[in-house]
Amino acid sequence: MTIQQLKYQFKLVAGLLLSPFGLFAQNNDSATIKRISDEIMSNGTAYENLRVLCKKVGPRLSGSPQAQKSVEETARMLLEAGADTVYLQPCMVPHWVRGEKEKGYVQLLADGSKYVLKLCALGNSVGTGTKGIRGEVVEVRNFNELEKLGREGIQGKIVFYNFPMNPTYIRTFMAYGESGSYRTRGPSRAAKYGAIGVMVRSLASNNDDFPHTGTTVYNDSFPRIPAVAISTNDAEWLSVKIRSKSNLVAYFRTTSEMLPDAPSFNVVGEIRGTVFPQEIITVGGHLDSWDLAEGAQDDGAGCVQSIEVIRAFKATGIKPLRTIRAVMFMNEENGGRGGAKYLELAKEKKEQHIFALESDAGGFTPRGFGLDMSAEKRNKIAAWKDLFANYGVYQFSEGGGGSDIGPLKAIGTALAGLIPDSQRYFDLHHAATDTFEAVSKRELHLGAVNMAALIYLVDHYGL
């Protein structure tokens, strides 16, 4: 190794400690970010806006009157935050309704006793009809066990998928990804072998009594069969009963159905750029939530944080060079139509989307950003790392973004996702426990601080 090579390598490594883009710039940026942070931590309105979304609006599934109300409320919030332009992007959304409160039980045939199940229909699932369905239960731990049983073991029965979230994954999203396929693909894979219905163990990281809903996706090669999630405590109980060879049947009744598509909107609020207004930077979350929950962490948090970015820019007097857009996407949970519409309009208007940041992993204390973009752009952002150190963000990892901004990848937009701490998320995700009370004001606002800081840097230096 020559001294020249050594020097170069030393510089590269040192770059991780001290950003290479100049100490002067870094000091200025550091002061600006401190101003942003002080403003948000002292005067932030994200928490009170979230209270409105959770308590005044409430659950806001796509197509519901509450979803419409959330459009109106967030449009108002964006105006109050200081966006110079607020408008709606019309889009049609799937309109699934849960119908009557679900009922279900397990009956032990030995003594006829009934154990009431805490259950809910999976999102987008078909109903059982008013009589419900009743049948023998076959428990499978995974798809391998299902395949082995085949038609002989499944036909005419109710399949019970009991695949717990793996507690050893420290990043809980890994466990969600692994277990999630039983909810999304399980019903159709059981229908392939003649199952009459499916019960899925709730995708939850804790053992409690709340069923967690979420979308299932039918494969149209097979009959659409009804599907419910049961609480993790019920899954544990049922599994013990089945393994102890109890003779039992299950019954459940759901009247959920998919209605014709309904009109809805994305809500957009922007501050027009002073120098490069044609370059658009998007920051967003999704406005719709499941009908069982207030949708506080999922994803009211991401919405109010995005509005807070706009508010913090205005309140601190930062005039962005590029156009900053806060977007409340509609229909992330059961269709993704808002995200698709956003791309469609971007293409139609030939907009130049240089960067998009989504917050859809909860309003928990922030730890990092996931970056889905070229290595060059990722390195540019990672070089700003030190500027985030005082605000709890240290992790800049490859891959990320979010469902709603994902479509923008088709037009080359650099994507990023906020990475909050994930330990508590799946205790409450898609369940009645996802309430305003489960959100910490300081954690929520600290997430907004880091989002605003990243948006500021991308705006200031381009990407």
Place this chain on the structure above:
Amino acid sequence: MTIQQLKYQFKLVAGLLLSPFGLFAQNNDSATIKRISDEIMSNGTAYENLRVLCKKVGPRLSGSPQAQKSVEETARMLLEAGADTVYLQPCMVPHWVRGEKEKGYVQLLADGSKYVLKLCALGNSVGTGTKGIRGEVVEVRNFNELEKLGREGIQGKIVFYNFPMNPTYIRTFMAYGESGSYRTRGPSRAAKYGAIGVMVRSLASNNDDFPHTGTTVYNDSFPRIPAVAISTNDAEWLSVKIRSKSNLVAYFRTTSEMLPDAPSFNVVGEIRGTVFPQEIITVGGHLDSWDLAEGAQDDGAGCVQSIEVIRAFKATGIKPLRTIRAVMFMNEENGGRGGAKYLELAKEKKEQHIFALESDAGGFTPRGFGLDMSAEKRNKIAAWKDLFANYGVYQFSEGGGGSDIGPLKAIGTALAGLIPDSQRYFDLHHAATDTFEAVSKRELHLGAVNMAALIYLVDHYGL
């Protein structure tokens, strides 16, 4: 700079990326830490032990019957965790009692109306006597304002310290440190000028209706005057009234008193070292809590995490080279006698304490360790950094430890403190809201994972 210097510097910097103590060792250690983590995240009992401390035992102020019960319960837990020796260290503790439920109000003299205050006596404070005290209220924002008012402005009045925790400090302990002096030193400083009593704005990071207690420290040069904390909402209300020149008086009644010292114990459970049994590694938290709270985050969490370290070692078959001791310290909150006794006995027995780790900042998701030791030792620990990256710990900072292990510094012990995320801590610290329900099982257990990993490394490599 010579090439030799350059090489040295490069190595130092590179050491932050790739530990210098050998890739092979790192791979082995990485596998061991993964085993520890999997064991704790899958089978950890810290959360259920905490439930016992909070719900079966409850608030456990030094000298109370519940404190004694907590001694018995944690001794049992340590045995069940697999400690080969469990014993008690007797120590006398201050025995302060709150007495009857406090009462207090503000009366507006214009119409005689009374506003009931949510208040509590400060720990170790004297009572008002059964008649209570009544007087004009003088609000001060800080000690400067107090000094300016002097005896003329203070004599015969009730001083109201209204110094909010600074929301812009991201590390909330900084704000606690800053505001904390009004609780600890405020009463005596007001007594110096003839105040008859003190009301302190609760040391809380949120605005709510719960008074937060905590120790006050009298300076015996001045009369001991009664002192209470009022809720942050009440502090805001009262401040508005005072600033709008309302003519008002305050009344409060406390019957708290300091009884003679009472006998109590530290609880110790150890696994004797196989090679260097004389070298002692301590991991601990404090068993006592304030009487108003279940003491879940402060500091039941630290106790059950320390017990979990013992359990994880036994369950994964790690036989420590050195002696590992989990210690439940008594009386951190209002006297520190347990920590002092631990040092006293260590000296008496000429024990060799190489390292002590305390968890007393809540069972929130972990972020790092604070290290109070020589630079050489700190660098040795920091070189293990990569081993913690998968478990959420990335910060190894200078300074730390904890109140209970602090005395060990006198005999040269290297001290460390777990640094959990601090955003939620002061919403509930020393208040009735510090309950079991406010603890996340995964966050608590992940803290224990990192504590066990650090103890494992220090045990394995020495310090």
